[in-house]
Amino acid sequence: MTRHAITIVGSGYVGLVTGACLAKLGHRVVCHDIDTKKISLLKRGSMPFFEPGLREIILQSVRQKRLTFESDPVTALRGSEVIFITVGTPSRKDGSVDISYVKSAAKSIAANLRGGEIIVSKSTVPIGASLLLRRSIQRTFSGHFSIVSNPEFLREGVALGAFLKADRIILGYEQQVTARVKKIMREIYAGIKAPIIETNNRTAELIKYAANVFLASHISFINSIARLCEEIGADVEVVSAALKADPRIGQRAFLSAGIGYGGLCFPKDIRALIRISQKLGYRFKFLDVVDQINKDQRKFFVQRIRMLVPKIKGKKVALLGLSFKPQTDDLRDAPSLDIIKSLLRAGAKLHVTDPVAINSTRRIFGSLLTYHRNPYDALRGAHVAAIITEWPQFTALKLEKMKKLLAEPNIVDGRNIYDPETMRHLGFRYIGIGRGYIREIFVKK
Numbered sequence: 001m002t003r004h005a006i007t008i009v010g011s012g013y014v015g016l017v018t019g020a021c022l023a024k025l026g027h028r029v030v031c032h033d034i035d036t037k038k039i040s041l042l043k044r045g046s047m048p049f050f051e052p053g054l055r056e057i058i059l060q061s062v063r064q065k066r067l068t069f070e071s072d073p074v075t076a077l078r079g080s081e082v083i084f085i086t087v088g089t090p091s092r093k094d095g096s097v098d099i100s101y102v103k104s105a106a107k108s109i110a111a112n113l114r115g116g117e118i119i120v121s122k123s124t125v126p127i128g129a130s131l132l133l134r135r136s137i138q139r140t141f142s143g144h145f146s147i148v149s150n151p152e153f154l155r156e157g158v159a160l161g162a163f164l165k166a167d168r169i170i171l172g173y174e175q176q177v178t179a180r181v182k183k184i185m186r187e188i189y190a191g192i193k194a195p196i197i198e199t200n201n202r203t204a205e206l207i208k209y210a211a212n213v214f215l216a217s218h219i220s221f222i223n224s225i226a227r228l229c230e231e232i233g234a235d236v237e238v239v240s241a242a243l244k245a246d247p248r249i250g251q252r253a254f255l256s257a258g259i260g261y262g263g264l265c266f267p268k269d270i271r272a273l274i275r276i277s278q279k280l281g282y283r284f285k286f287l288d289v290v291d292q293i294n295k296d297q298r299k300f301f302v303q304r305i306r307m308l309v310p311k312i313k314g315k316k317v318a319l320l321g322l323s324f325k326p327q328t329d330d331l332r333d334a335p336s337l338d339i340i341k342s343l344l345r346a347g348a349k350l351h352v353t354d355p356v357a358i359n360s361t362r363r364i365f366g367s368l369l370t371y372h373r374n375p376y377d378a379l380r381g382a383h384v385a386a387i388i389t390e391w392p393q394f395t396a397l398k399l400e401k402m403k404k405l406l407a408e409p410n411i412v413d414g415r416n417i418y419d420p421e422t423m424r425h426l427g428f429r430y431i432g433i434g435r436g437y438i439r440e441i442f443v444k445k
């Protein structure tokens, strides 16, 4: 295998996972970031966020001298053949993409180029950003360089597997691409057995948005079916399983009804594609609806809690799960944030728990919440328990014990982790999402 000298510019979730995995594949990698605290932390062997298995593969590559961390761009970029840009591309207030971090990364890269380097754009950027990147670099550097669009599809919580066993690798080239550039890009990924789809920059950039909005739209679709299920007494979990059994839909389809999607990518990328299309004169109405349904799910969840506890002011509410999905401590655009804010406004006393996201939540809400490491402590004396994240630890809770600890046996399950029949049999007042008539719960009481 041909090994290459690689610099990663931006050592966040994507940058660190990319750097660690490329080092594991045998390349010599420098992970660079302007955040000096993050780099010192990494040099000491600590991780800036939780991702299963990441620390182990980083430490192994560091020991084998294939991976280093560097905050100085001059040192980080010296001798690099391939430079990956993995900085953030957050949403602006109007939903459009803020590419200022990409521009500042381009500036520091341009100042350190020698000629012949390949600059790989891995951040999710608006269609046409590769050209902007080229122009921005050319303001400082007049030598030869290439730009490749290589969007990332990693999934937090299972990021290493998603990278090393990728379903596909997208490489988008400039019109003037040379055979050398294509050869090097293929060599970089030679250790990963995934189909490589080679195309132009713009198509590669669009693929990333298309993939994310497609997945998000399935979640809003099944949540709409869930609403119907509650009106007609059907079970969305059975509907979803039946849909997945159709090979045209597939077992891995994103058809889990619940409080909707969150995280860094789906909400931001949907809003970005709405804006990108708008600018081009096309109103992508479909995406407006997908986004609105998702926002509604969060409000709708709080309404359910308030159905069970109408006078919520001063009442204790246990929230199980804070991160936007299991196996991560990431809270960016997590449904929990809106739910917490809404319940605080209503005067509820919130007792929260999460296997790994307590510290990141404390940084946002401080003393407004009471934090518990042990979920049973959060449940003690609560008037209602609300499941926000489908952590396996919550599925494994002892239901009888849960019932004894709660002041009232009320559960709102935003991820359908429990079986409604079992819960009712045990004497809970249980509301899932799309699990038959809701009104029956109140009739039976």
Ligand SMILES: NC(=O)c1ccc[n+]([C@@H]2O[C@H](COP(=O)([O-])OP(=O)(O)OC[C@H]3O[C@@H](n4cnc5c(N)ncnc54)[C@H](O)[C@@H]3O)[C@@H](O)[C@H]2O)c1
Residues within 6 Å of the ligand: 009, 010, 011, 012, 013, 014, 015, 032, 033, 034, 035, 038, 086, 087, 088, 089, 101, 104, 105, 106, 108, 122, 123, 124, 125, 152, 153, 154, 155, 156, 264, 265
């Ligand atoms: N997080 C995900 O699951 C995921 C998945 C696929 C794609 N993406 C995309 O990848 C990109 C990065 O996302 P992330 O979650 O890793 O972001 P992040 O915020 O975790 O990391 C970005 C890092 O870039 C650093 N940075 C900013 N400007 C810099 C500069 N000029 N030079 C060096 N470092 C700089 C920041 O300090 C930060 O550490 C985004 O475009 C995102 O949409 C993210």
